[in-house]
Amino acid sequence: MTPLDEITAAIRTVLADTGRSAPDIAPGRLLTADLGLDSLDLAQTIVLLERSLGIDPFRQAAAVENRPTIRTVADLVAIYTSALSSPPSQTP
Amino acid sequence: MTTAANATTIAHLADAPPEDRLASAVGLVARQFPDRTAIVAEAGGDARRVIDYATLAAAIAKLEAEVAAARPVGIVARARRVESLAVIAAACGREHVPVAFLAEDARDLVGELRDWVVLDDSLALPAAAAPRREFETVPPQVVVATSGTSGPPKLVEHSWDSLLAAARLAEQWHGRGWLLVYDATRWAGLQVWLQALLTAGRVVVPVSRDPDIVARACVDEDVSILPATPTLLRRLITSGDRGLVTRMPLDRITLGGEAADAPLLARAAELFPAAKIGHVYATTELGEVFRVGDGRAGFPAEWIGRQLPGGARLSLRRDGELLVQLSRDTAEVATGDLVERRGNRFEFTGRRSDVIVVGGAKVFPRRVEEILRGVPGIADARVYGLPSAITGELVAAEIVAHDPLPAGTTPDQVRSAALAVCRERLEAHAVPRVVDVVKMLTTTAAGKIPRR
Known part of the structure; x- marks a missing residue:
């Protein structure tokens, strides 16, 4: 599965777990305005992704300091794609 | 039912110096009933071992002589077997040598015990690097590591007196089967095997904490006293084989280590109608503070601010944290446990660190x-x-x-x-x-x- 597939699946689980129906989850969708995700939902998404992808790009100190704005599904995909392609040990 | 070893003699153990009591009790039973079972280890497994009082007493006498000759500064009990721990404790007590019990997660703390010798299951005493000169003047003591439930494990020093303070020597406790599901090197586990061996009883150690194994061990080895955490009892009740669990010949369940909640207490009372169910409030640092025997969760509200039978005084911080003052001349200790008033009880809501x-x-x-x-x-x-x-x-x-x-x-x-x-x-x-x-x-x- 691609990062987009994993992210889509995670968001679906979050919405289902919280008793909400899953709208169309496309890369251009806004996480808050379109999908209705709050910070708890995002935190859960990240935990689910850590389980499926084996990484949590938000836990690394550098990532927290220069955390890019996460507004859309595509923003999330970019963060995970970049984290997956650069092993964390190479961070200076 | 076998006759208890001379009941009056056991009751009189309380008059002996506390550090002598374990060796004395084992010796006493060994003389009267040498074949009586002291420990059943790995119960429910293929490697089940039975250790009788005569064997235990002989091992204690042997180690005692070696300790007397070697005069170590202190002994770290690094044994896994309960019988070895009992032998080390008894010999050290008799010989006034400090003894430390370090659980698996506290082994790094051995560095704090400088010049102490380490004794494992072989019970072979290495030559002491620095023998003690003034052999009789150091007060005997017992060092136990905290469980590290909240924060890293640390060493806590106790006198033999405080270690045995909660042991009950009265005749009703003699010759009973005690289940040991706790780690034998920790405070709660030490209490169980010390209590059993001080009163001519049997320590039954199941080979695992699997609920069916535990239930089977209780049935097969005639265990009547079950000390456990609420978590372990709940697991036994919810996942153990029902037919086996209801045949456990329990007449006493003593919960400790965590707060016991009302639904669990009710369920246990239903399953074991013949058992008295109570809970103990104790910590490695404080020892036993109080016992609640009415089968209800928490403790009576009127206990706050009043001196309890054991001498302790309870009070509350503004945020509901329970404070304990063991005696008039000791400081008040913050327990980290939060309580909340519900009717005429205070019930535990959890640990602050939880x-x-x-x-x-x-x-x-x-x-x-x-x-x-x-x-x-x-x-x-x-x-x-x-x-x-x-x-x-x-x-x-x-x-x-x-x-x-x-x-x-x-x-x-x-x-x-x-x-x-x-x-x-x-x-x-x-x-x-x-x-x-x-x-x-x-x-x-x-x-x-x-x-x-």
């Missing part, structure tokens, strides 16, 4: 667990905090589904039902965000629920 903070809001995991355990299809639950870069922590849960589940019900449906009930009864931040259906809950070496 509180999960989600985006600045507090969640008491015990409350979430109680709700989960009430969901149809759920046998048991553990709630803990997961670190999160977004909200600080996130509430997570493990649930054990009833086995078997009602026909047509899937574990996934139980999980969804659990979430639905939590959403209805809890604030949004307290609803578990990660819920796993597991066969058995994760527990610590001490048999408690880990919260992180």
Whole structure:
């Protein structure tokens, strides 16, 4: 599965777990305005992704300091794609 | 039923110096009933071992002589077998040599015990690097490591007097079978095997904590006294083979290590109508503070501010943390346990360090667990905090589904039902965000629920 597939699946689980129906989850969708995700939902998404992808790009100190704005599904995909392609040990 | 070893003599053990009592008790029983079983180890397994009092007494006498000759500064008991721990404790007490019991997770602390010699199951005493000169003048002591439930393990020094303060020598306690599910090197475990061996009883150590093994060991080895954490008892009740569990010949269940909740106490009373069920409030640092024997959760509200039978005084901090003052001339100690008044009782709401903070809001995991355990299809639950870069922590849960589940019900449906009930009864931040259906809950070496 691609990062987009994993992210889509995670968001679906979050919405289902919280008793909400899953709208169309496309890369251009806004996480808050379109999908209705709050910070708890995002935190859960990240935990689910850590389980499926084996990484949590938000836990690394550098990532927290220069955390890019996460507004859309595509923003999330970019963060995970970049984290997956650069092993964390190479961070200076 | 075998005659108890001379009851009056055992009762008179209390007159002996506390450090002598273990060796004296074992010697006493060994003389009168040499074949009597002292320890059943690995009960329920292929390697089941039975150690009688004569064997135990002989090993104590042998080690005692070696310790007297070597005069070590102190002895670290690094043995795994209960019989070895008992032999080391008895010989050290007799010879006034300090002894330390270090649980697996506290082994690094051995560095704090400089020049002490380490003794394992071989009971072969290495030559002491620095023998003690003034052999008789050092007060005998016992060093125990805390369980590290809240914070890293640390060493706590006790006198033999405080170690044995809770042991009951009266005749009703003689010759009984005691189940040891606790780690034998920790405070709670030490209390169990010391109590059993001081009163001509049997220590029964099951080969594992698997509920069926534990139940089987109790039935086969005639265990009548079960000291356990609420977590272990709950596991036995919810996952053990019902036919086996109800045949356990228990007449006493003593819960400790965690708060015992009302539903568990009620369930246990129903399953074991012949057993007296109580709970003990004790910590490695303080020892036993009080016992509650009325079968209800928490303790009577009027105990706050009053001196208890054991001499301790309880008080409360403004935020509900329980404070204990052991005696008039000792300082008040903050226990880290939070209590809340419900009617004429104070009930435990959890440990301060257990509180999960989600985006600045507090969640008491015990409350979430109680709700989960009430969901149809759920046998048991553990709630803990997961670190999160977004909200600080996130509430997570493990649930054990009833086995078997009602026909047509899937574990996934139980999980969804659990979430639905939590959403209805809890604030949004307290609803578990990660819920796993597991066969058995994760527990610590001490048999408690880990919260992180």
